[in-house]
Amino acid sequence: MMRQAHKRSKLKTRAVVAAAALLLGGGGTAIVADYASAGAGRDVSAGGDGHSSHAAGAQAAGAATTISCPDVGDRLRDVPAPARTEVSQGLSQLDAQVARAYGRMAESKPEAVLGDLQRERTQTIGKISDSLRAAGTADSSPGGLKALSGCRTSQVSTAAADDSSRPLSSRLGDQGMPGGPSRADFADIRNAPAAKGTPAAARGGSTGTFTTVCGRNENGHFNPDNVIVTPGVRNGAHHMHDYVGNKSTDAFSTDASLAAAGTTCTNGDKSTHYWPVLRVLDGKAAPDARAPGGGHDGNMGTILRPASVTLQFRGSPVAKVTAMPRFLRIITGDAKALTNGTANANASWSCVGFENRQLKDKYPICPNGADVVRTFAFQNCWDGRDTDSANHRTHVAFARADGSCPRGFRAIPQLVQRITYDVPARVPFAVDSFPEQLHKPVTDHGDFINVMPDALMSRAADCINTGRTC
Structure with a gap:
């Protein structure tokens, strides 16, 4: 690996x-x-x-x-x-x-x-x-x-977006604001396209779900490391990450240290879940205004704690799922999508009550004070051999449009991280990013290391394969 x-x-x-x-x-x-x-x-x-x-x-x-x-x-x-x-x-x-x-x-x-x-x-x-x-x-x-x-x-x-984003002018004005996005980076969720439906479950599919509850980072576990992509390097991500689950995760974590650590999850799951923090651009000096991953790397504003975090594993519409191997590493989305292109971009943005509509390259303008929703659906097919790969992508894959896995891959429980935020009214927001990625919503991404005890992962797979809600 x-x-x-x-x-x-x-x-x-x-x-x-x-x-x-x-x-x-x-x-x-x-x-x-x-x-x-x-x-x-x-x-x-x-x-x-x-x-x-x-x-x-x-x-x-x-x-x-x-x-x-x-x-x-x-x-x-x-x-x-x-x-x-x-x-x-x-x-x-x-x-x-x-x-x-x-x-x-x-x-x-x-x-x-x-x-x-x-x-x-x-x-x-x-x-x-x-x-x-x-x-x-x-x-x-x-x-x-x-x-x-x-x-x-x-x-x-940086031209203004179309008329669908005009309501944002009350929050940003036509010129944007220092440290925050312009109106062109936002869109009214009510004008977003309807999300594509998922394939109907067929005989032999797996329709259950398994949810692990790990809190919403009440512990204040933040760092700008990325143990999957940049192990052994402080500030390897150049942006701050929010963590739930494993309490020890940082640049120097190993499989052994993760397995030995405590967890915020209520069921003994020691897995690591992390994503770039969301900041409100309120003009206030954040505690990390001069720190690596924060203002040192152009990430300004007050970090928002999630209002809720849901970590759910789902099945395949056409096959039973195989339990994930322990220490499997998966990244969904691309932190460099602005310059790499959108082939690996995968985050979705929406609002509570409007999740039948999703945005990929815009931040949502939510009506009636509805919370902002970030969703990361992870790859749900595995090559059956490796827990990681040289580019951290080729050992896993997304299912085809019909729900089947590509040749040589098998279905595994699909992790879906859903994070909501109560964003203050009339205040713009943005995700942390590498300096040259300009805080674009399309660069959003989620990371996961499976550190479930094998017995717990087997239980999760059995729950999913037998159609139960656990």
Whole structure:
């Protein structure tokens, strides 16, 4: 099981904010937050493999610029054990280089920044490739990993959204507000498309549910680590995570330490559940305003505690589920969806009472004081072998439209994390993100490590397979 590591040099909050302010087009009086959803386009590039940016090309005033690079970690499929440490260190350096380059955009020409970034990435990717060859595995990316060294800047439109989002003007105004999103990042949930229905259960399906109750982080368990993607690195996520379940989870957690730790779950489930915090942008100084993962990385505002957290496992409409292996790791969604594109984006946004309508790339405007709802539906098919994979994705998959798993995969209980928030009236909000991902709703994501005792997981699978509600 290969895990990435990630570390970046210190980047002061004012540098991140200043960079975003300067990158805003049309004068950029609204800093950091006046940006909208992603489309396609590019501005300036340096080398690369023809990688396509997915940030919107702004044709007029009202645009922000971000840096888009091919995701090297996502291209890895096989990392032998002898190479894992060096490859992980290299991947962490690539993330740190992008963060530093993004900060430099405020004071240097984009062409110069991208040129320096490409030279750094070429050297680091070369070391990753050398590690793979020394371990007896050539990198499998077309043209080699070195073809992924080039990055480009991409413009993101900050133009106002259509009339469906006009009610947000009472909360944000046309110019947005420092540290928060513009109206273009929000949409009235009443105008959202109806959610797609799920396949009807067939004979042989599994229709039960198993719910584990783990609280809503009353313990105040926060950190900007990511033990799945960046183990062993403090502030590996560059944004703050909210945790429920396992009480010990941080960058240095291991399978053994997780198994030995306490839990906030009421049934003895020691699993780890985490997601980026949601912040209200109320202009108040948060306790982490100068801390890594907080203001140090451009994440400003007051952290909202969830009003409720529901962790439910569901079945397959066409098959019985296999119990998850202990220490299975799953990530749903993509923290870099703004620059990677939306292929792996998966979070849904809605409002209590309107969950037949879902948004993927907008924050919801909820009527009548209804709570905001975030939903993360996890992959529900497993390869039957691995508890993780080099890119943290290929060992699991989503079922097909008819509910069946892809060839070579088997159905497992599908975790659905549902989190609600009582957002104060007339106050904008946003999720924490990597600096260059601009707090876009499409970058939202959820993480899970199964640390259920085997007997409890077997009970959950049996409950689901026999159609019971447990």
